[in-house]
Amino acid sequence: xxxxxxxxxxxxxxxxxxxxxxxxxxxxxxxxxxxxxxxxxxxxxxxxxxxxxxxxxxxxxxxxxxxxxxxxxxxxxxxxxxxxxxxxxxxxxxxxxxxxxxxxxxxxxxx
Amino acid sequence: xxxxxxxxxxxxxxxxxxxxxxxxxxxxxxxxxxxxxxxxxxxxxxxxxxxxxxxxxxxxxxxxxxxxxxxxxxxxxxxxxxxxxxxxxxxxxxxxxxxxxxxxxxxxxxxxxxx
Numbered sequence: 001x002x003x004x005x006x007x008x009x010x011x012x013x014x015x016x017x018x019x020x021x022x023x024x025x026x027x028x029x030x031x032x033x034x035x036x037x038x039x040x041x042x043x044x045x046x047x048x049x050x051x052x053x054x055x056x057x058x059x060x061x062x063x064x065x066x067x068x069x070x071x072x073x074x075x076x077x078x079x080x081x082x083x084x085x086x087x088x089x090x091x092x093x094x095x096x097x098x099x100x101x102x103x104x105x106x107x108x109x110x111x
Numbered sequence: 112x113x114x115x116x117x118x119x120x121x122x123x124x125x126x127x128x129x130x131x132x133x134x135x136x137x138x139x140x141x142x143x144x145x146x147x148x149x150x151x152x153x154x155x156x157x158x159x160x161x162x163x164x165x166x167x168x169x170x171x172x173x174x175x176x177x178x179x180x181x182x183x184x185x186x187x188x189x190x191x192x193x194x195x196x197x198x199x200x201x202x203x204x205x206x207x208x209x210x211x212x213x214x215x216x217x218x219x220x221x222x223x224x225x226x
Contacts, residue, residue, distance in 0.1 A: 006153075032212035033212075034212060034214055036214070041219065042219050043115070043202055043204070043217030043218050043219050043220055044154070044202075044217050045217070046214030046215070046216070049212030049213075049214060050212065051212060089153065089154065091154075093212070098144060098156050098159050098167060099144075099156075099215065100156070101146075101153045101154035101155075101156075102153055103152060103153035104153055
């Protein structure tokens with residue numbers, strides 16, 4: 001029962017272009033959505049979050065969009081940089097105690 | 112400490128042996144979480160502590176897995192009679208509050224290999 005799904009295992013983007021990472025969810029009770037970034041041999045690090053009552057949150061080069069009717073969110077990175085190459089995890093919070101994570105998308109930014 | 116500390120960073124063990132994985136959360140963080148990431152998979156929730164109690168143990172895969180937390184600080188995850196399918200990276204995270212969009216701070220993980 002995968003409540004959070006990242007259907008693209010990998011994405012390759014040219015430096016300077018936009019990276020768009022997608023995530024779908026099934027549980028309409030999720031109240032917050034988060035994105036984490038993970039480099040090899042390190043733990044995931046928190047990147048950006050969005051409340052279920054919002055449809056957009058922006059932080060520098062990173063913007064998260066939420067479409068509640070479609071149960072879909074996306075992370076936009078503009079402009080993409082080689083240092084952005086990592087695994088990106090989408091996660092959702094269900095008003096409480098734990099985050100439910102997707103399987104991750106590997107982003108490669110080519111210089 | 113400055114971050115979440117996990118030890119050991121790597122552990123190779125023989126099938127059937129017991130292992131203990133340690134997590135030292137950020138000082139003052141009351142919530143502590145264990146996740147694991149198997150090869151090619153996402154992060155799988157194992158257990159959550161609030162203080163020393165574990166209100167949610169729903170992710171522990173079997174009764175071979177147990178965890179405790181003492182003094183509202185250090186936590187130990189114990190796997191008894193390890194099996195090859197237990198091989199994974201075990202990640203610990205802590206947070207100063209539960210819920211909301213604040214996120215957790217993760218440690219670097221313990222890579223467990225059962226041979």
